[in-house]
Amino acid sequence: NKPVHYQVRRSRRARSLSLHVSHHKGLEVVLPWRWTLTDVDRALDEHADWIDRQVDQYDVRRGPAVRELTTGHRVLVFGEPCALRLEALDGSRRRGRVSAENGSLRVRLAPEDRLDPRPALELWLRKLARTHLKARVRDLSAAHGFSPGKVIVGERTTRWGSCSSRGNLSFCYRLVMAPPAVIDAVVCHELCHLTHLNHGPRFHALQDRTCPDHRRLMAWLREHHDEMVI
Known part of the structure; x- marks a missing residue:
């Protein structure tokens, strides 16, 4: 009866519904493309006890801790903290680019993507x-x-x-x-x-x-x- 934050991700490759819990994503429900949210509700009810234990173990009952990725934020690479440098891409390029330079990570993004550098960094x-x-x-x-x-x-x-x-x-x-x-x-x-x-x-x-x-x-x-x- 305790509320739990979760997110649903639809997948064309998934053949069955699956549940995953982690520090960085919290509770994630992977849903086959044509399945419905009714299937999600059913799975959450059936696995409520397991979910309850896992979200407490990972301390993500209210969702994962959201880290704001801005210039200066440090990301580990081979154990070394590297500061992010967010920059706008030049010209017509639209695909983000990341490069390691002098202990920092230079992340070049299209203007509309600068608020969310995670996809390019990942x-x-x-x-x-x-x-x-x-x-x-x-x-x-x-x-x-x-x-x-x-x-x-x-x-x-x-x-x-x-x-x-x-x-x-x-x-x-x-x-x-x-x-x-x-x-x-x-x-x-x-x-x-x-x-x-x-x-x-x-x-x-x-x-x-x-x-x-x-x-x-x-x-x-x-x-x-x-x-x-x-």
């Missing part, structure tokens, strides 16, 4: 994460003798990474906001799941050999989780 971070994570999976796999399948970089609402039974690795693009050593610890964690798809003693022994400092590095993610949003 796209840039996704591309950066895709390039970096695929390279680190390749290099760490070669160094430790792993043979992963596909590497998928996208939005993960509850985990930084995962390993499927087919050997495919998935990572949250926001990992690129963490220091390189922390990113490597997450990659090594998922690579170890190629050998052990659980968290048993043999998995932990392999993880200790692959990344001896993983406990300290993974603690960084817990301590800085709320900073890794845009």
